[in-house]
Amino acid sequence: MYIRSVDTKAKTGATYTKYQLVESYRTENGPRQKIILTLTDLDLEKPLWPALARVISDRLSGVESIFDEDPKIAHYADMVMTKLSVKSEITTSDSRRDSEADFERVDLNTAATTKVRSLGPELIGERFYDLLGCEEILANAGLPAKVLPIAKAVILARLIHPGSDLATYRWIRDNSSFVELAGIEIAKFTKDQVYEVADALYGVKDEIERALFRSSSTLFPTDETLFLFDLTNTYFEGNAKANTLAKYGHSKEKRYDCALVSLALVVDARGLPIYSEIYEGSVSEPRTLADVLAHLEELRGETLFAGVTPTIIMDRGIATADNVSLCIEKELNYVVIERANKASLYKEHFRSLEGFVEVTDANGSAVGLKKLQEGQTSVVLCSSVGRKNKETGIASQASTRFLADIERLKRSIARGAVVKTQLVSERIGRIKAKYPSVAGNYDFSLSYHEDHGKVIKRSRVDRVIDLTITEKPTKTGNDYLRGAYVIETSHNELTEAEIWNLYMTLTRVENTFRSLKNDLGLRPVYHQLATRTAAHLFISVLGYHLLSAIELTLRSNDDTRSWSTIKEQVSTHARTTMVLTSDEGIVNHIRVSSVPEPTQRKIYSLLGVRDPLKRTKTIATRL
Template identity: 45%
Template sequence: MELGTLTLPKSYWRKLAAELESRLAGQESLFAADATIVEAADTAMKHYHFVQTKAQEKQQRHEQRELVTVDLQSVSSSEHRSLGPELVAHAFWERLELNQILQDCGLSAKQQALAQAVVIGRLVAPSSDLASWNWLRNQTALVELLPVDLSNICKNAVYEIADILLAQKDRIEKALRNQEALLFPSQTTLFLYDLTNTYFGGQCKNNTLAKRGKSKEQRADRPLVTLALVVDQRGFPIFSRIYGGNQSEPQTLPEILEHFHIPEEPHLFAQEQPTIVMDRGIATKETIQLLKSCGYPYLVVERRAVEKEYVQEFEQVKTTFEPICHDSTSGTVYVKKLPWENGSRVLCLSTGREQKEQAIDALKEERFLQDLGRLQASVAKGNIQLAEKVGERVSRLKERYPSIASHYDIVLQLDDSRKKVTTVTYSMKESRAKRHTLTGCYVIETSHRDLAATDIWRLYTTLTQVEEAFRSIKTDLGMRPVYHQQKRRTEGHLFISVLAYHLLICIEKTLIEQDDQRRWSTVCKALSTHQRSTIIITDDQDQIHHIRVSSTPESAHQEIYRLLNVKDPLKRKHKVVAKRL
């Protein structure tokens, strides 16, 4: 045995030799209790096994090698295809047992393979369905990982598989939730619910989902479609739903409550019903009452400005509230718990939010006063004097700056005829000081009475998980824009993005378990240089050899594959294709 550098004292060598001899013979050692001997033996055996393994690999290579004389000047390569991201996505597709889930839904082997291709395409190269078809044919090695040959698939099949998956949406989402609960065990205590919308790439006049509404991406120039999503406290999807772009958010809650999917394995969930956490866009008095009547625990910030009821309490934040040191974005958060009906209310002030809102308010107020000053100057110069016209200008100012204009009294001084405006004056209301006091303030209402104020606030901040899900679906998974002209195809497009998100969240959570905080987009970019190619060589008999082979993973690739426990299942393929004339 090659022991390498031996630091053990010479007086221990005989004992070490006996220990190694015992291990090689498969016998128990007399010196196992001596930690120094055991440590030195472990190191020696590790080196021994490494040398043995390398020797066996070398012998195997010699036995399997094919030796031919080749013309080095003839070496070239072609058909380079992306492999790295696809290996990871394919591995997690199999861990989620999606083929079995789709088989249980009645999909054939070819449909299962096509579904995998389309969903992984959305994850690896997010784009339109047409672009996914081109990617599948010309850019990816994914087709080599599939059990069914899809190399010559027509583009209509890409659209049709989305329709097939959409028809099984509820069964697929429920099965995925159960499988994710098995892979990533956790007692689910929260359901986080929110909605987002995105815009269409055209007018979509025949698409009943394409509606004008308030765009969360500031795209008021385009019709919209809305995605509702429920996730747990770690970001794993529970249920999704698709609505028109003008959907009222509070009106979606009754239907969502009917479709909550609890895993069939009850031990995977907390014994009590999960608490429903919602953004203030959904939390009206009516929706809160609905949660109460259905017996759901809840935690919300109500849509109306409840903080106005607690001005006196917020004036004493620094002396009566409990501080929570958060982060550089939120700054310090101050909280105070108060009893409310059968639950609690927690008054919150975020210094980070306060600074942000004050900056926004200051900018709006500055622009409002500038526009108001320009109107005063126009009236003074006589450029505009008719009371009707001046009133219209004032109304437009109030529409443009509603949050600021409501705190100012604007008075129009009229001449004796009561038809012309002579001057425009304004004054600040007392409510402006009240607004300043409440800047950065909000009130969390919950059915929980026993939780501390800090615990309630931390539960509410988990809503960032659903916001993060929306960011991934929109940015990383090609949800926007939507180009489909039909309702069914639009729903299919969005559902494909949701399925891709299931893969994405599983990949990212696996990395987090390994203390790696990288996002999927970073991992995908790092793996993009791991490819599969065809090497072309000509031998001394003028035979042309094609060798299909995966490139050797670089150190960055190997590290990611190690963390995710992913291996390349593709074998080297060799064939003689022709003879050079």
């Protein structure tokens, strides 16, 4: 195999040079040459052409070449191997291997594997992508046919290997079997296509979400119309100054140094997503409910709830009096947890615990419940032992840290590092702001230098020499409010235990946010444009549609494993190419899927997964 240049004269008189990869072989009539590939551009010095030809020949034979270490040679070898058209390809299904045997004498010392690609997680992702009818949904939403394979790869990549758009492009190209599963032409696949398809998906967000809700309702039917609503945020890497969604606010992940973007999400009682909305990072939580209720009203108008009044469950950050009134106005049932100070209105009930019914939470801790009727609504008083212990522990930890910070300030005063009244007061103010629940239990007093207030050498002596804190008399008898909270609902017909169980389903949306952040690449955000940021978050939501369907299918088969566990267990199931050289110098490239392990076969059986990829064989002549 060698490379030669050929000059071609165009009709205009201009001369063009093209480069041909040529293979020499012997016949009965003498040596012959065959053009394997034509390159229009080869920016490589002519003395290096033989080395490039050798690298290509070695790669076809499945062996490593020392010339691969030269980056220029390796670059052109990669390009040739991508574009190289095979001389002969034979595809056989597994069921025909025995009936159509293909025997050759091969040199086992030439055995090698190459192009190993992940397959197991992709097979599961593709199975549920097809079950939900995602391709048809995207096509009906207006995405062109040529974009659909890229859209599929991008969504499934977020499910399997979440990362930035650039990382997604590299993973699809270099690590995944998506190229074969989705029919992507790798030579034409670029990173710009990943950005473009993300923009296209977000452009038809509402149509896609509505269709996915219909599809999942058909695939996983239920009589319940319970909707869990909550809001989370994630942070940006970098300042994101040009990003209109990037605003500073209360970070759920304590990243107060970073700008944020918010995601509102509605899921059903099983954790299947229904609706999402993206807001700037400083959005007020209560303000987002109106958008959610408007969307649910649209779904009711499409008779998707079979005439049953939906129930919406909200956390205390969203459940303002105005929002409760809005639910009533929209004729929606609701279950909300009241603000923390609402428990003090029922302190006599919490002090005596008379009439409370005891239940057990998921952690095995006792929870006391008492239902009260108040006008057209009901409230359930909840006294949780587990929550009380947690709040007591938090208070104790905060007190310890508060006192430690005070001691550090006192040491700074003692050694003269911080002595001016203004500086000391600022430090005290910061400590109070950091531990507001603890600082209110103490009085602060400063001791000054004996010359305090005198004018000496044109300057006033203003030197603090000590800080003293005194604990205020403790209010006794309020410990019973620790671990206490109040649930309000329009479901007057339910018992206290049923109402409490309804509210506890809100943990499903918390689990959803955990999956989005830990398993689906929601955080951090790198984009500098608001539209790209929104598209990034929306693709994570699309990935969660698949993840929730996978986990719900597992639970329906009494399998409690999470997607992250399943993904790890099938990660060793791969697609690979075996390279074997025959005694006649024929190099066989056999593309196969590895045989699933017993654990993997069981997972595939539970989820109804089949491997659609066939065995392919490519042959070439070795030099």
